[in-house]
Amino acid sequence: GAVVSQHPSWVICKSGTSVKIECRSLDFQATTMFWYRQFPKQSLMLMATSNEGSKATYEQGVEKDKFLINHASLTLSTLTVTSAHPEDSSFYICSAGSPLFYEQYFGPGTRLTVT
Amino acid sequence: SQQGEEDPQALSIQEGENATMNCSYKTSINNLQWYRQNSGRGLVHLILIRSNEREKHSGRLRVTLDTSKKSSSLLITASRAADTASYFCATDAVPNFGNEKLTFGTGTRLTIIP
Numbered sequence: 001g002a003v004v005s006q007h008p009s010w011v012i013c014k015s016g017t018s019v020k021i022e023c024r025s026l027d028f029q030a031t032t033m034f035w036y037r038q039f040p041k042q043s044l045m046l047m048a049t050s051n052e053g054s055k056a057t058y059e060q061g062v063e064k065d066k067f068l069i070n071h072a073s074l075t076l077s078t079l080t081v082t083s084a085h086p087e088d089s090s091f092y093i094c095s096a097g098s099p100l101f102y103e104q105y106f107g108p109g110t111r112l113t114v115t
Numbered sequence: 116s117q118q119g120e121e122d123p124q125a126l127s128i129q130e131g132e133n134a135t136m137n138c139s140y141k142t143s144i145n146n147l148q149w150y151r152q153n154s155g156r157g158l159v160h161l162i163l164i165r166s167n168e169r170e171k172h173s174g175r176l177r178v179t180l181d182t183s184k185k186s187s188s189l190l191i192t193a194s195r196a197a198d199t200a201s202y203f204c205a206t207d208a209v210p211n212f213g214n215e216k217l218t219f220g221t222g223t224r225l226t227i228i229p
Contacts, residue, residue, distance in 0.1 A: 006157075034216070043203060044158075044219045093157055097215070103148065104217065108157040 002028045004096045006107035013084055013114055021079045021110045023094030029074035030096035034104065035067075038091040050077050084114040119204055119220035127226040134191045136223040138204035139184075145207050145215065147180055149189050152201045152222075161189075161202075191225075199227045 003026040013019050023033055032051050036044040048069050050056040056069035068080040077096075081088055091111055095104040119140035128134055138147070146165050150158040164171045164180045164187065171178045177190040191198055203222045207215035 004157075036219075041224075043222050046216060046218070049216060091155070095158075095217075102146075102163060103160045104215075105160075106150075106158040109155070111155070 002026075002096070002098075002101065002105045004030075004094065004105045004107040006092075006094060006110050008110060009108060010111040011113070013112070015085055015114055016083055018080055018082045019084055019112060021081075021092055021094075021112075023077045023079070023096070023107050025075045025096040025098075025105070028096075028098055028100065030077075030098055031074065032097045033071055033077035034095045034097070035069060035077075035079050036093045036095070038093060038109075040091075044093060047079075081112065084112070086114045088112065089114045119206060119218065121202075121204060121220040121223045123223060124221070125224040125226070127228060128194060130194055130196055130227050130229050132194055134194050134198070134225055134227075136189050136202055136225070138187045138189070138220045140187075140204070140206045140218070140220070141185065142206075142208055144182070147178075147187050148205045148207075148217070149176075149178060149187075150203045150205060150219075152203065154200075158203070194225075194227045196227050196229050198225060200225060 005024045007022045035047045038044045047062045048056045048058045050069045050071035052071045058064045071077040093109045095106045097104040121138045148163045149161040162173045175192045180187045201222045204220040205217040
C-alpha cells in the first residue's frame with residue numbers, strides 16, 4: 001500500500017515556542033491531506049483538511065492561527081503549532097488521500113510534549 | 116459531536132477466541148471503515164464496507180453493516196496476541212474519490228491474553 005511518513009516522530013518543546021510537523025506521501029500524490037489530534041486513550045479528532053495550493057479548512061473549535069497548515073505540494077503538508085502550551089501536548093496524525101485510492105493512508109503520528 | 120460510539124470500550128479475551136466490537140453512528144454514510152491502531156502508532160486500514168453492502172470478509176475479519184440501525188460490527192475470529200490493539204470505525208458522509216472527511220468512533224481497546 002501507499003506510504004505516508006511524518007517527521008518528527010516525537011518532539012519535546014518549551015511552552016511558548018513553535019513546532020513544525022511534516023507529513024509526506026512517499027509514493028503517491030496526495031490531493032488532500034488531513035490532520036488529526038488524539039489525546040491519550042481517546043479517538044482521533046479531525047483538526048483540518050488541506051488541499052494542495054489552497055487554504056486549509058478547519059473544523060469547528062480549532063484555532064487556525066494557532067495550528068498553521070501549509071500544503072505546498074502534492075507530497076507535503078506541514079502543521080505548525082504556534083506558541084505551544086502544555087494543553088497542546090498530544091499525538092498528531094496526518095492522513096493522505098488521492099482519487100486513485102478508496103482509502104486514506106495514515107502517517108505513523110507525531111508525539112508532541114510541551115513542557 | 117458527530118462522533119460515533121463503539122462498544123465495548125475495552126475487551127479482554129483469551130487467545131483463540133473470537134472478538135466482536137460494535138460501532139454506531141449518527142448520520143447517513145457513504146462508506147464505513149475499520150482501522151487498527153497499536154499503542155502509540157499510526158492507523159492501519161483493515162476493511163471498507165460500502166453503504167449498499169451488508170457483510171464483508173477479509174481473512175479473519177468479518178464486518179457487517181446495518182444502515183437502518185446505523186450500526187456496524189467487526190468480528191475477529193481465532194484471535195492472536197498480535198491482534199492486541201485499539202480498533203476504530205470511521206465513517207464518511209460525502210463521496211469524494213478517496214478524499215473523504217472521516218469521522219472516527221470512540222474506539223475499542225482489545226487485549227488478547229496468551
